[in-house]
Amino acid sequence: MTDRPKRHDDDVIVCRCEDVTLGEIRRLISEGYHTIDEIKRISRAGMGQCQGRTCRHLIARELARALGVPQEEVEMPMFRPPTRPVLLSTIARGEGDE
Amino acid sequence: MRQAETTRTVNLLKEVDVAVIGAGPAGLAAALACAEAGVSTLLIDANDAPGGQLVKQTHKFFGSERQHAGTRGIQIPSLFTEKLANYPNVEIMWNTNASGFYDSGELVLEDEKRFMKILPKRMIVAAGASERFLIFRNNDLPGVYGAGAVQTLMNVYGVVPGDRVMMIGSGNIGLIVSYQLIQAGVDVAAVVEAAPCIGGYLVHAAKLRRAGVPILTSHTVLAAHGQESVTGATIAEVDKEWQPMPGTEREVECDVICLAVGLMPLVDVLWHAGCEMKYVPELGGHVPVRDENMRTSNPKVYAAGDSGGVEEASSAMVTGEIAGISAAKSLGHQAPGADARLAQLKADLAAIRSGPTGEKISAGVRCATVCGGVWE
């Protein structure tokens, strides 16, 4: 693990669905994970219920700061369907009645 | 070994000329334009009533009469729905979520009980925006609200969020909501702004100052305090790099921390549709690259309102109508005088964006518009 100076907000939660802290995101960046996708895959940040609706932007900002690039250069992962969680039974039932 | 049973596809596919996602100011205007052009139109919204953010806006609109200047935001949705009711070619579905858009051209809708497949010839995404969040310690304590939620509580349900509010963000929303809180008898401890100057209109800021509310620029919130809910917050001054300066921390007593740190375009369905997206900070985040008729890189898909870039309700109504007229026109339908109307709308949009905050928006729109203003 790379030594990294501790920051005042390291223990603040970034991804609430999966309980990932800002410190963990910073540690992964310092270990060389430089894309949102990699950080998501290794930490689960953004894989939860809300699919990263809030945290992916916070992670993008953190990456931009750490890498010294403008945020537009941080590649955003795709948003995949569904836009909100859907019951398998709803999908199977379709428009039919119960 | 391929023995897959062909699973029964229960879900019918319903065809429609134009599907409009979102019944806020942009979606309502888009749907009305489609209705007037005579195309079959399906308008959907995740809420149980029209208006989107308009229902929170008790203030009167500035600007041109064509965009309902002088009318309170809260009154505008019914003006649209009354007109839409006259068109048999319009269907509206409330409490319905756009779940996904697929390469097959299928738009999937879902209302918790039903899963519906639509095959629209054109789709207008007017899904609005979501509130930005802020990272600070204990930001998940009850009592930390988004400004939109506070507006809904007060203006829709008539409930105040607490006794003493600390507002984070001095853009127009932060300033207006602070003033609405004071009018509702709530104490506003301070407005905290990380930038070195106030973001919103100075007229709004002046009203707050007269009411005795300090506006603390170059400040940020470090932590919320409290066991079960917010009882206070730590704020601190920030340096030019936006980093808190040690030794400047101080405690503020409050039972509500209200975040008004900006909006992000809601663009999920545009990602699904494979639209070319671009990060444009002036427009609030990732927005679709579009032409001047609001068509995206996917020729079947248009964006309108905040989904195309965060602005305000007047421009949302204009971009919505532009998208509606253009989508119908691309299907060979238009109402009498539509071309003149389109030209007028583009002129109106330019006028709205020439206002005080227009410079930033215009720069963003230039950045998000396809080279030359039209797709090849």
Next chain:
Amino acid sequence: MNRKSADIVVIGGGVVGCATAFELARLGCKNVVLVERNTIASGSTGRCGAGVRQQFGTELNCVLAREAVRIFEHMDEYLDYEPGVEFRQSGYLMLAYSDQQWEQFQRNVELERSLDIDVKMLTPEGAREIVPFLDLEGMVGATFCQTDGHANPFHTAFAYAQAAKRLGAEILTHTSVMDIEVENNKIQAVVTDKGRIATSAVVNCAGAYSAKIAKMAGIDLPVWGERHQILITEPVEAMMGPMVISFHHDFYCQQTPHGSFIMGIGMPGEPKSFNIRSSVDFLEGMANTVMKILPPLGNLRVVRQWAGLYDMSPDAQPILGECPPIEGFYNANGFSGHGFMVSPIVGQAMAELIILGKSSVDISKLDAGRFERGELVFEPAVVG
């Protein structure tokens, strides 16, 4: 990177490429370079169903899988990977829906037992003792192997990549291979968009894109991409141990250690393509199928769907080994949906073959020449 050289260039940063790079370095190869056009595990590895099973119908597949499981069992120590690869041996429950299939399963079990793989034969009721909410309609029997399981594909690939780096391998991400220089049937260099790497050996671990890589060396490789789709649900408390799999429905489903259910079905008539976009047909087919076999899962919510590519070969078996007439061109591809589960042993076998000239598990039957010789290896137990 300007001009550089390598003893061996591994093309592809999926789990197979990472494992191969690590094992090459472990056998003492000092100058291994792995080239990946995106990031580690960004292709099929990161999109796969994550299952690891030993229940197969050919001896070679059983042995490869058994050896892979033996490595998975100690992988965290073997690769000194602190986060862990999350290998869990919660078993595979394979369901048979016809007499013909049940007979095949029985033959498989006989073979598996002869190879020291402990597999139980179960009645439908016996299967329900393992998964109490299993619907038994139409089911003839089931087999169950407790030592089968699943692992985290991201962590497995990252673990191999980090371990390879520690042994001196160089990993170049965001680097695309543009060409492979060959002279007199000998590999000369790999040309990337970031520069040329002089080398005499290439391992083609490019998954569904392996034919494109082979073409650069003048080789026609019968490997193509085929889309397969998956979905994942919200996490819930642990309620299902094993991976449940049915060839009859072309279906698999498991609960991850995190609590989410991950599931897939094969879609009939999927064309050869590099398409990894999701479809709504899959969502509907999946929901109908899972509710037929595991009815209570209808109460779960889908949070995400995605697609990935199988790297298909004509007999749905991997293509492993050197690829004449080009000296120094090695294949490790064509896994047809089973790459992740065998990757640890494939990495070892490839490294042994390249460095020592012979692998401890005999993989000679899986060379690319088998298609010309007409010696295809058919596996009766595959999904999709």
